[in-house]
Amino acid sequence: MVAQHVEPVGDTEKEILDSLLQGTGVTVNGFNDWDPRFYSAEVVNRVLAKGNLGLGEAYMDRLWDVPKLDEFFYRLLKGGVDTRIKPVKLFWHATRFKLLNLETVKKAKRIGEFHYDLGNSFYQAMLDKYMAYSCGYWKDADSLEQAQEAKLDLICQKIGLERGMRVLDIGCGWGSFMRYAAEKYGVECVGLTVSSEQVKLGRELCKGLPVEFRLKDYRKETEKFDRIVSVGMCEHVGRKNYRTYMKQASCCLKEDGLFLLHTIGKRIRSSVPDPFIAKYIFPVGQVPALEWLTQAAEGLFVLEDLHNFGADYDKTLMAWNERFEAAWPQFKDELGDRFYRMWRYYLLSCAGAFRARDLQLWQIVFSKKGASGGYCSCR
Structure with a gap:
């Protein structure tokens, strides 16, 4: 993992993240191998807007990183984080799979x-x-x-x-x-x-x-x-x-x-x-x-x-x-x-x-x- 400047999370973003990550054992900018390092506060906004799509694209853009990506996701999903995020921008994504025949x-x-x-x-x-x-x-x-x-x-x-x-x-x-x-x-x-x-x-x-x-x-x-x-x-x-x-x-x-x-x-x-x-x-x-x-x-x-x-x-x-x-x-x-x-x-x-x-x-x-x-x- 390339060393980068870790950007502090603002108070509002921290409150949101603490609520989302409760019970997962994951801490943003923490010291465990499953703790993500945020290099931009933009990551939070992307996640709230697009869920895993926003998180993944931010990862592709090198806005955050984590030593063990598999353990990070294991803890998020085991803790039910995916059920707490309902991005409005993904409404059409959900609707098209329900209504249209895409295959x-x-x-x-x-x-x-x-x-x-x-x-x-x-x-x-x-x-x-x-x-x-x-x-x-x-x-x-x-x-x-x-x-x-x-x-x-x-x-x-x-x-x-x-x-x-x-x-x-x-x-x-x-x-x-x-x-x-x-x-x-x-x-x-x-x-x-x-x-x-x-x-x-x-x-x-x-x-x-x-x-x-x-x-x-x-x-x-x-x-x-x-x-x-x-x-x-x-x-x-x-x-x-x-x-x-x-x-x-x-x-x-x-x-x-x-x-x-x-x-x-x-x-x-x-x-x-x-x-x-x-x-x-x-x-x-x-x-x-x-x-x-x-x-x-x-x-x-x-x-x-x-x-x-x-x-x-x-x-x-x-x-x-x-x-x-x-x-x-x-x-x-x-x-x-x-x-x-x-x-x-x-x-x-x-x-x-x-x-x-x-x-x-x-x-x-x-x-x-x-x-x-x-x-x-x-x-």
Whole structure:
């Protein structure tokens, strides 16, 4: 952290901050690693006007800093600070997500262009060898590679993969699941993504395997499969499209098949997408509430299993950040300091949110009409 002059907080701002931070153990210009240093009194006004968006942009502008950003957010969220700030300027942000369908077929392409087409070399430096850009399973793992392989194998076991099966991966990314499943379980896989960069690298990584990448929106698929997985895709579907998403999965799944949905989930149904993440990271992203998913699946699927290992996302994000920091010298000239602070803020604020259990990670297994003889899960 670069040494800068710490600007004293005025009496009015101090009173506001003391009220907001009560019970969190966080002190502005304090001496703990989670205590932020303010270099401008403007930070307070930005937070009151725009909430986390204002705080994040002030961080990107180097108006404040903190030694441990993840611990700072963990304490804020554990203390309920997010429920005390209701910025008027974010009224339209909340309204548009409630009223508009921001994840139409046309708009869905933005996520590929804006986020996933950032550059394959960037993600290769941050992720594991399988390029899994979702939560790892750390139950018996000591490294990111082990955690991601354990997650991929857990999925394969939960859906009962057998050699010769044909599997659809909705939102396949660079093909991490398909590559693992084809190598270890001898299945054929078809993956859907809206990112041309993912298709390009994914085909290279899966060369020689019975894996097919389709640059296609999930709403356009018509083939039927023995099994379906969707890992880290549901966060881009949008509440107004969950029923369509479930109908599409049902149409593409054979009658005796299983569908595994791996998604981030939120604890409070009424909360709106984080404004910082929505502006800078995932422009049309929306974390689902469990009720929205079960309602969307009504009459289409039987929920066979629900597994929450959200605390593991904290470890995953911290591992990604460690790799990002180590690789940053090769990207800094191209991407610049503002991007560095934006990306760091994204990874570490999310780590703090999962550590506080403000966000969850669910793996849900669905069958079409109930698994014959009952479903036996694994952990």
